[in-house]
Structures are given as C-alpha cells and as structure tokens.
Amino acid sequence: MSTRIIRSFADLDAMQGQTDHVLTLFSGGLDSSYVLKELAQRHLRVTALSVDVGEGCQLHDLQEIAGFFGATLKVIDAREMFAREAVAPAIRAQARYLGIYPISSSLSRPILAKMAVKVARKLGCDAIVHTANQSQNSLRRLNGAIGQLGFQGCYGTPYERSVLTREEKIDALRLLGLTRFQARGISGDANLWCREFESGSLDNPEGFWVPPSLFEWTRTRERAPEAWELQIEFRQGEPVAVDGEAMELVPLIAHLNDTVGAFQIGRYSGLEHLAGGEKVLEVREAPAATVLMDAFRHLETAVLDAELLREKVALELLWTREAVEGRWFGTLRQSVDAFIRHASDKVTGTVTYQLRPGAMDLCSIKTSQPLYLTDRDRWEKSLVDDAFLPPAQWANLQQREESFA
Incomplete structure (x- = not known):
C-alpha cells in the first residue's frame, strides 16, 4: 500500500481491504479509545501501542480497553530513550519556547513516532494511526517525524478533518458499554520532563483559572522544608549527580522534580502558536527542567569562550x-545539535543553589577549567607585574601556569 496521509474517518474506510495490519498509538484516553472503536468497526487488524515516556501507564486500564475492541496491546518503556535522546539534548540546547517555558511534547512526540515506526516495521503494519487534532501541535510533530523516518505505509490522524466533540465520543463509547470517560475538562499531557495542561478553564487567555489540584510536582506540601541547599554536578554536558550522589538521568530528573517542586519552583503559563498562526494557552510544571537548564547555562558560561557562547545562543533558537x-529528524536540527553537543563537551563542574519557597538562589559555580576570576585584585596586579617581566621569565611563568592547569 502506497504512502498516504490519514486525515479523516473516511480515510479509514478506504483502508478496508487494502490494509492488513494497523498500528495505533494508544494512551488509554478518550481520543485513542474512540479510534480503537472506529478501527474495530471496520474489522481492521489492530495493534495498540502504548509508549511510556514518564507519564505512567495504568496497565490494567490499557488491557481492558484494548481487549474490549479486540486489539493487541503492546506496551514499551521508553523513558531511558526519551531522557537520553530528547531531554539531554534539550538541556544542552536550552530548549525553551520563545524563552518562556521548557518545551515538552516537541521532545516526546519524536520518540513516540520512532517507536511506532520501529514496531510497525517489525510487525509488518502498513498503517500508523495517531489521535492528534487540529488544535494540537502534536499533529505536525507526529506526522513530521513519521515521514522523516521514511515510513512507507499510510499514517496520520482521522481527527484532522473529522471533528467530533468530546461529548459525542463519550456517548458513542457509553452505548457500547464503556462508561469510564467524563465530560470535557482540562486536557493534560505528561512525561518525565514536564506536565502540561490546556482547554477547559484554561481556554481563554484573557481570564483563566488554574485549579491547584492540577499540579503534582509543585503542589503544596504540609511538611516542606523552609530551605534546602542543592548541588548539581555535570560531566561533559550531562547531569550525573545530585548532592554528591551519582544518578542515572531518569531517576535524577524524578528526584529533582520532587525536591525542587517542593518549593513551588517550575510553574509556567504562556501562549503557543498552532500551524495556522493561531495561539493557544498552556500551563506547565517542570521543576527539574527549570533547575537543570539554569545550572547548565551557568556552567557553560564558566568554561566557554564568549564568542562561542554567542553563536551557541543563536543556534539554540534554531534548534x-x-x-x-516537527522537524526533529531533519538535517538542520541534527546539524545544529552536533554543534551544540561539541560545544558542550567542556561543561563539567558543579552548581549549588539555596532553595526557598518560590525561588532558587545561586550560591556556587565550580569547574576544573574555569575562565572566571576568583581574585580580581590579584589578577589585576598580575597583569601589571607581568607586563614588566623579561621575555624569558614571562615564558617560564606561562609554562608553570600551564603545568599547574
């Protein structure tokens, strides 16, 4: 079957008799469950793929819904891949949307697409279906990634042109005996890097209300400490330890979400554009992202030349x-990423903060190859003294300094 973009439920009709095996991205939510219903009614063979990037999978619920519609469920833990292939590069690239908040689904969607293409090829699926809609930027990110990865079958979302209200989907599933879904409220997306929310009481940027219960990492704690000294260590551009304890990236991020989030640090609200230029409001919480990107910036400022930093900052916007x-697997982002990765190889050292409610105060930047001064008076005096040294003594002084370094 030749490549064709799926944009409506009519496109699913056209797949009958032409498609042997469909893979659909499945979260267990309303949209993906409704798509399972539509695929089942067309008697298509379906594998429902759930990819865990840190939001946590309720396996029993996934099994129940997939089984209800006769789909084969496949669950993949992609947290480590997400952390290494998406989050670590995002830290180095200081990936914030217009400098406002950490990007999130822009990082997770390429990983979902990569796993979908990998599994589809392994199982011989000739179509990949996802459930993004016109008001979600995930549509162009998933379609873009699947196309860039060279998938040869059909792919896309029927919600691009077939628009149904949440209530219509709920009623249709209720008639079949699935009664777990609720009327429209705030919509959420989560991974180990960020939790983001939209719609419902967040729809109108001119006046919106964020329920306190929405937050998980930055919720108010009954016995939260009044202050906390936090030390983060980086090695060659990647975080490797917190408070002297070595950690792999996934547990390190989880630890910082809890530790930094306890001080209500890492909440964001802001607008993001859709493909047509319209703007939608999103609310996010990302404590680990907040402190890790800040710490990385301080360390790279300590070790990299000013001109290199200026060029890197410009390329971060492009990245x-x-x-x-939605051009994650494109040559341009990958080329910029190679530059940023190379520039970040020298970023090794520790950054220390004093955490207090709503703030993180920088206390220390320490690296073994610093460009910063630790004693300005001594440095200024050395400039004057060194200016009058005979050439031979000047050369000896340089050699001693290089040997010491």
Whole structure:
C-alpha cells in the first residue's frame, strides 16, 4: 500500500481491504479509545501501542480497553530513550519556547513516532494511526517525524478533518458499554520532563483559572522544608549527580522534580502558536527542567569562550524552532545539535543553589577549567607585574601556569 496521509474517518474506510495490519498509538484516553472503536468497526487488524515516556501507564486500564475492541496491546518503556535522546539534548540546547517555558511534547512526540515506526516495521503494519487534532501541535510533530523516518505505509490522524466533540465520543463509547470517560475538562499531557495542561478553564487567555489540584510536582506540601541547599554536578554536558550522589538521568530528573517542586519552583503559563498562526494557552510544571537548564547555562558560561557562547545562543533558537515545528529528524536540527553537543563537551563542574519557597538562589559555580576570576585584585596586579617581566621569565611563568592547569 502506497504512502498516504490519514486525515479523516473516511480515510479509514478506504483502508478496508487494502490494509492488513494497523498500528495505533494508544494512551488509554478518550481520543485513542474512540479510534480503537472506529478501527474495530471496520474489522481492521489492530495493534495498540502504548509508549511510556514518564507519564505512567495504568496497565490494567490499557488491557481492558484494548481487549474490549479486540486489539493487541503492546506496551514499551521508553523513558531511558526519551531522557537520553530528547531531554539531554534539550538541556544542552536550552530548549525553551520563545524563552518562556521548557518545551515538552516537541521532545516526546519524536520518540513516540520512532517507536511506532520501529514496531510497525517489525510487525509488518502498513498503517500508523495517531489521535492528534487540529488544535494540537502534536499533529505536525507526529506526522513530521513519521515521514522523516521514511515510513512507507499510510499514517496520520482521522481527527484532522473529522471533528467530533468530546461529548459525542463519550456517548458513542457509553452505548457500547464503556462508561469510564467524563465530560470535557482540562486536557493534560505528561512525561518525565514536564506536565502540561490546556482547554477547559484554561481556554481563554484573557481570564483563566488554574485549579491547584492540577499540579503534582509543585503542589503544596504540609511538611516542606523552609530551605534546602542543592548541588548539581555535570560531566561533559550531562547531569550525573545530585548532592554528591551519582544518578542515572531518569531517576535524577524524578528526584529533582520532587525536591525542587517542593518549593513551588517550575510553574509556567504562556501562549503557543498552532500551524495556522493561531495561539493557544498552556500551563506547565517542570521543576527539574527549570533547575537543570539554569545550572547548565551557568556552567557553560564558566568554561566557554564568549564568542562561542554567542553563536551557541543563536543556534539554540534554531534548534528549538526545528523541534517545535516537527522537524526533529531533519538535517538542520541534527546539524545544529552536533554543534551544540561539541560545544558542550567542556561543561563539567558543579552548581549549588539555596532553595526557598518560590525561588532558587545561586550560591556556587565550580569547574576544573574555569575562565572566571576568583581574585580580581590579584589578577589585576598580575597583569601589571607581568607586563614588566623579561621575555624569558614571562615564558617560564606561562609554562608553570600551564603545568599547574
């Protein structure tokens, strides 16, 4: 079957008799469950793929819904891949949307697409279906990634042109005996890096209300400490330890979400553009992202030349734009990423903060190859003294300094 973009439920009709095996991305939510219903009614063979990037999978619920519609469920833990292939590069690239908040689904959607293409090829699926809609930037990010990965079958979302209200989907599933879904409220997306929310009481940017219960990492704690000294260590551009304890990236991020989030640090609200230029409001919480990107910036400032930093800052905007626009696997983002990765190889050291409610105060930046001064008076005096040294003594002084370094 030749490549064709799926945009409506009519496109699913056209797949009958032409498609042997469909893979659909499945979260267990209303949209993906309704798509399972539509695929089942067309008697298509379906594998429902659930990819865990840190939001946590309720396996029993996934099994129940997939089994209800006769789909084969496949669950993959992709947290480590997400952390290594998406989050670590995002830290180095300081990936914030217009400098406002950490990007999130721009990072997770390429990983979902990569796993979908990998599994589809392994199982011989000739179509990949996802459930993004017109008001979600995930549509161009998933379609873009699947196309860039060279998938040869059909792919896309029937919700691009077939628009149903949440209530219509709920009623249709209720008639079949699935009664777990509720009327429309705030919509959420989560991974180990960020939790983001939209719609419902967040629809109108001119006046919106964020329920306190929405937050998980930054919720108010009954016995939260008044202050906390936090030390983060980086090695060659990647975080490797917190408070002297070595950690792998996934548990390190989880630890910082809890520790930093306890001080209500890492909440964001802001607008994001859709493909047509319209703007939608999103609310996010990302404590680990907040402190890790801040710490990385301080350390790279300590070790990198000013001109290199200026060029890197400009390229960070390009890196982020390509990710946001759904060109993750494109040559441009990958080329910029190679530059940023190379520039970050020298970023090794520790950054210390004093955490207090609503703030993180920088206390220390320490690296073994610093460009910063630790004693300005001594440095200024050495400039004057060194200016009058005979050439031979000047050369000896340089050699001693290089040997010491």
